[in-house]
Amino acid sequence: MSQYASPARKPLIEGSKTYTDITEDICGPVEAAPNIPFIIGFLISASLALMGVTLIGYTIWKGIGVWGENKTIGWAWDITNFVWWVGIGHAGTLISAILLLFRQKWRTGVNRSAEAMTIFAVVCAGIFPLIHMGRIWDAFFIFPYWPNSRGPLWPNFLSPLLWDVFAISTYFTVSLLFWYTGLVPDMATIRDRASGFRRRIYSALSFGWRGTARQWQRFESISLVLAGLSTPLVLSVHSVVSFDFATSVIPGWHTTIFPPYFVAGAIFSGFAMVLTLMLVARKVMNLEEYITINHVESMNKVILMTGSIVGVAYLTELFMAWYSGSTYEQGAFYYRALGPYWWSYAAMMTCNVISPQIFWIKSMRRNLWVTFIMSIFINIGMWFERFVIIVTSLATDYLPSSWLYYQPTFVEVGIFIGTMGIFMTLFLLFCKFAPVVAIAEVKSILKTSGDQYIAKQAEEDKQEDEFVDDLLRSGSITVARRNKNSD
Amino acid sequence: MAHSHYHKPGIEKYDFDPKLRTVSIALMVVGLILFVLGIFTNMEYPTRIWTTMLHNTYYFLGLGLLGMFYVAAQTMGYSGWVILVSRIPEAMARVVPIFSVILGVVLVFGYKSIYHWAHDGIMDPASSHYDELIAGKAGFLNPMFFFGATVIYLVLWSFFTLSITNNSYKHDTNPGMKLYTRSRTLSMMFLFVFGISSSTALWHWFMSIDPHWFSTLYGWYCFISLFVGAISTTILITIYLKGKGYLQHVNVEHFHDLGKWMFAFSVAWAYLWFAQFMLIWYGNIPEETLYFMDRYENYKIPFFLNFCINFMLPFLVLMTARAKRSKFVLMFIASMLVFGHWLDYYLLAMPGAVKGAAYMHDGHVIHNFGFGLLEIGCPLLMAGLFLFLVFTNLSKQSLVPVNHPFLRQSYEHHTNSI
Numbered sequence: 001m002s003q004y005a006s007p008a009r010k011p012l013i014e015g016s017k018t019y020t021d022i023t024e025d026i027c028g029p030v031e032a033a034p035n036i037p038f039i040i041g042f043l044i045s046a047s048l049a050l051m052g053v054t055l056i057g058y059t060i061w062k063g064i065g066v067w068g069e070n071k072t073i074g075w076a077w078d079i080t081n082f083v084w085w086v087g088i089g090h091a092g093t094l095i096s097a098i099l100l101l102f103r104q105k106w107r108t109g110v111n112r113s114a115e116a117m118t119i120f121a122v123v124c125a126g127i128f129p130l131i132h133m134g135r136i137w138d139a140f141f142i143f144p145y146w147p148n149s150r151g152p153l154w155p156n157f158l159s160p161l162l163w164d165v166f167a168i169s170t171y172f173t174v175s176l177l178f179w180y181t182g183l184v185p186d187m188a189t190i191r192d193r194a195s196g197f198r199r200r201i202y203s204a205l206s207f208g209w210r211g212t213a214r215q216w217q218r219f220e221s222i223s224l225v226l227a228g229l230s231t232p233l234v235l236s237v238h239s240v241v242s243f244d245f246a247t248s249v250i251p252g253w254h255t256t257i258f259p260p261y262f263v264a265g266a267i268f269s270g271f272a273m274v275l276t277l278m279l280v281a282r283k284v285m286n287l288e289e290y291i292t293i294n295h296v297e298s299m300n301k302v303i304l305m306t307g308s309i310v311g312v313a314y315l316t317e318l319f320m321a322w323y324s325g326s327t328y329e330q331g332a333f334y335y336r337a338l339g340p341y342w343w344s345y346a347a348m349m350t351c352n353v354i355s356p357q358i359f360w361i362k363s364m365r366r367n368l369w370v371t372f373i374m375s376i377f378i379n380i381g382m383w384f385e386r387f388v389i390i391v392t393s394l395a396t397d398y399l400p401s402s403w404l405y406y407q408p409t410f411v412e413v414g415i416f417i418g419t420m421g422i423f424m425t426l427f428l429l430f431c432k433f434a435p436v437v438a439i440a441e442v443k444s445i446l447k448t449s450g451d452q453y454i455a456k457q458a459e460e461d462k463q464e465d466e467f468v469d470d471l472l473r474s475g476s477i478t479v480a481r482r483n484k485n486s487d
Numbered sequence: 488m489a490h491s492h493y494h495k496p497g498i499e500k501y502d503f504d505p506k507l508r509t510v511s512i513a514l515m516v517v518g519l520i521l522f523v524l525g526i527f528t529n530m531e532y533p534t535r536i537w538t539t540m541l542h543n544t545y546y547f548l549g550l551g552l553l554g555m556f557y558v559a560a561q562t563m564g565y566s567g568w569v570i571l572v573s574r575i576p577e578a579m580a581r582v583v584p585i586f587s588v589i590l591g592v593v594l595v596f597g598y599k600s601i602y603h604w605a606h607d608g609i610m611d612p613a614s615s616h617y618d619e620l621i622a623g624k625a626g627f628l629n630p631m632f633f634f635g636a637t638v639i640y641l642v643l644w645s646f647f648t649l650s651i652t653n654n655s656y657k658h659d660t661n662p663g664m665k666l667y668t669r670s671r672t673l674s675m676m677f678l679f680v681f682g683i684s685s686s687t688a689l690w691h692w693f694m695s696i697d698p699h700w701f702s703t704l705y706g707w708y709c710f711i712s713l714f715v716g717a718i719s720t721t722i723l724i725t726i727y728l729k730g731k732g733y734l735q736h737v738n739v740e741h742f743h744d745l746g747k748w749m750f751a752f753s754v755a756w757a758y759l760w761f762a763q764f765m766l767i768w769y770g771n772i773p774e775e776t777l778y779f780m781d782r783y784e785n786y787k788i789p790f791f792l793n794f795c796i797n798f799m800l801p802f803l804v805l806m807t808a809r810a811k812r813s814k815f816v817l818m819f820i821a822s823m824l825v826f827g828h829w830l831d832y833y834l835l836a837m838p839g840a841v842k843g844a845a846y847m848h849d850g851h852v853i854h855n856f857g858f859g860l861l862e863i864g865c866p867l868l869m870a871g872l873f874l875f876l877v878f879t880n881l882s883k884q885s886l887v888p889v890n891h892p893f894l895r896q897s898y899e900h901h902t903n904s905i
Contacts (some may be wrong), residue, residue, distance in 0.1 A: 008892035247769040255701035259762040466662035467892045
């Protein structure tokens with residue numbers, strides 16, 4: 001027996017889909033030959049990635065003197081990009097772990113692609129601290145290993161930078177496991193429809209999945225365990241990233257609100273990236289009935305909430321800087337807002353706090369163009385937030401005689417654009433070779449959240465509950481036009 | 488489809504149990520006697536008297552306020568399962584206007600005793616008590632701003648708690664989508680107002696007790712502490728009503744979910760506690776560490792109890808599904824947490840106030856642990872009043888919001904699948 005769902009809930013699968021339709025619609029793009037837009041997109045992304053890799057090689061060969069960093073500003077684009085990319089990943093973890101605990105069914109439409117983005121974003125993020133070391137082979141020494149060949153020396157366990165190594169590598173491992181575990185039954189679905197060499201490949205990828213009751217039972221158990229592991233990760237990863245700054249005594253860095261505020265900001269930027277990519281993907285891959293306007297609206301609500309939390313944090317920081325009575329704190333925020341980098345502060349405030357407020361209006365939340373433009377805004381704004389925190393705090397700290405202005409060189413800009421290329425290349429490969437929507441999970445909500453089932457339930461309930469009559473009268477519940485036999 | 492077993496629950500009336508009424512009145516009377524005795528024996532410590540009143544008035548006001556937050560957040564999140572118990576936090580929310588009045592009175596008459604920054608001469612360069620740092624904060628710490636803002640917070644909170652609950656009660660006799668949609672609009676507005684005022688109010692009322700100290704996380708920390716308190720109170724009242732034979736459709740799944748909330752937000756509380764403590768410890772800036780040093784040195788027992796009760800206990804005990812499904816375990820942990828977060832607020836308020844007052848006496852700090860008749864009488868009085876008001880509110884309308892669009896989902900909340 002399927003669970004009851006109130007007809008007051010919005011449908012999450014449209015077009016009166018049957019189970020067969022779902023399989024066909026989602027496997028279709030994987031099985032078809034790559035089309036022209038895909039090939040063009042892939043070539044552009046791969047070229048950018050190649051450029052990035054080349055410039056990374058150039059940096060390693062020449063040393064980080066080829067970057068624009070100077071004696072005052074030793075963390076700049078590199079760490080900005082690192083924090084930005086780690087943040088991008090957070091939507092996937094939130095959707096797969098926290099929204100699972102909250103039983104939010106709309107997560108099934110976007111969880112697969114968001115989790116994939118998590119992994120690709122962490123890959124991009126991980127590049128930056130490594131190349132920032134200058135002598136990249138030193139990366140070996142950040143890992144504790146046994147037996148320790150460094151004599152009595154260990155990595156500094158009291159350093160938040162080391163905590164970050166643990167946080168990010170745990171995050172990557174758990175996210176990868178979670179993502180791939182979910183993929184196994186869907187890979188098997190593709191395997192069963194394939195033949196020849198393709199079948200052999202997908203057979204290996206699906207680890208011999210047969211869909212037996214025992215396999216499903218174990219699948220459910222491991223999903224729950226991984227969700228349990230991922231939930232604290234949503235909070236801990238970006239909290240630890242924030243410790244990189246907040247444990248210091250640099251004005252503008254040392255502030256107690258950083259951990260939860262970084263987490264909110266990360267989710268904010270992560271959802272923006274999910275929207276940027278999925279608004280395109282749902283159109284190109286004909287997934288509009290699975291990633292519906294209701295999904296988009298839910299994500300815009302998350303964006304509005306996390307954006308407002310971030311806004312409250314910005315204002316709290318400003319207030320506390322004044323209230324603290326500390327000249328250096330006050331100075332840090334004065335120069336942040338009105339100093340040489342005022343434009344980055346202005347961009348951050350506009351993109352992250354002011355513009356998302358239009359999502360209080362329902363028609364804006366449901367407007368795809370507005371959503372797309374806003375998602376780009378937020379991606380930009382959240383990059384500037386990290387730039388503001390990192391660069392402006394260092395640029396004007398305790399000693400005015402050391403104040404310097406930082407400008408990136410083409411190498412830093414190129415590497416950043418290159419990581420976008422790497423991210424997009426990986427994402428496009430994922431879209432081509434794996435089901436971009438979780439087939440099994442979407443099927444699990446069909447009977448409660450498919451539009452035809454909601455209409456049917458409304459018909460059953462209409463004598464019983466007056467709100468159902470209201471909904472039917474106002475036309476909120478409509479029976480999909482394409483009336484296939486629905487079971 | 489096989490849902491024929493569903494019969495829409497009807498209006499369920501609650502009668503205020505005379506025994507419970509007597510208990511709540513007795514609590515008030517005993518509390519009042521102890522408190523008055525405490526006042527007479529502590530006349531030389533007006534700071535302790537008024538700070539205790541601030542602590543307890545705000546704590547019980549906050550339980551109601553965060554009950555409102557819980558309902559509003561669930562409304563905005565389209566929660567289905569919670570509907571059968573939602574009348575309980577709603578009844579808690581309706582204490583806000585009355586406790587607001589009490590809090591207003593306490594602040595008007597007590598603020599000179601509670602707040603070091605309000606002491607005479609602190610902001611006067613000619614005075615021997617002049618404190619340059621505090622004087623620099625005069626833009627925020629002045630009676631005009633303090634009381635103006637206080638009135639705005641209390642009026643807004645009272646308005647929203649009354650209008651949201653009234654709207655919900657009206658829905659019982661006016662079925663349809665209209666009032667449900669209105670509850671969403673009101674909840675949204677409340678969350679916006681509360682999102683800002685929950686921090687700013689606490690800066691004024693509690694953070695400024697330690698006028699040199701500051702922490703950007705303070706507002707969120709105070710918020711989450713009371714949030715756990717409100718969830719725990721909801722659980723206790725639900726278990727009590729269920730034990731009396733009410734709320735028959737509330738089943739073990741509802742308790743499991745309430746237990747998850749209590750567990751999750753106890754961990755969230757610990758997260759914020761740790762974030763604030765660790766960053767201040769690691770930074771090791773004297774102006775900031777002072778706050779924790781004072782509590783660690785002079786309030787060692789409550790300082791450690793706070794973390795043990797509010798984090799370690801729920802974390803270890805509520806970890807398993809079985810624990811969250813046991814009413815006995817839930818009742819035990821929820822009672823401990825209501826006490827634990829009360830203790831947390833004691834630590835927010837009392838140490839700073841006592842120290843501030845001591846500075847006024849030749850800078851000699853009286854290490855007054857300060858736990859006696861005052862600190863026992865006042866919470867009993869306020870708890871009695873809180874109980875009396877909440878159960879009176881509960882008895883005025885149905886325990887089940889009969890026309891809520893998600894009522895049936897809460898009724899059929901049997902399994903844990905997505």
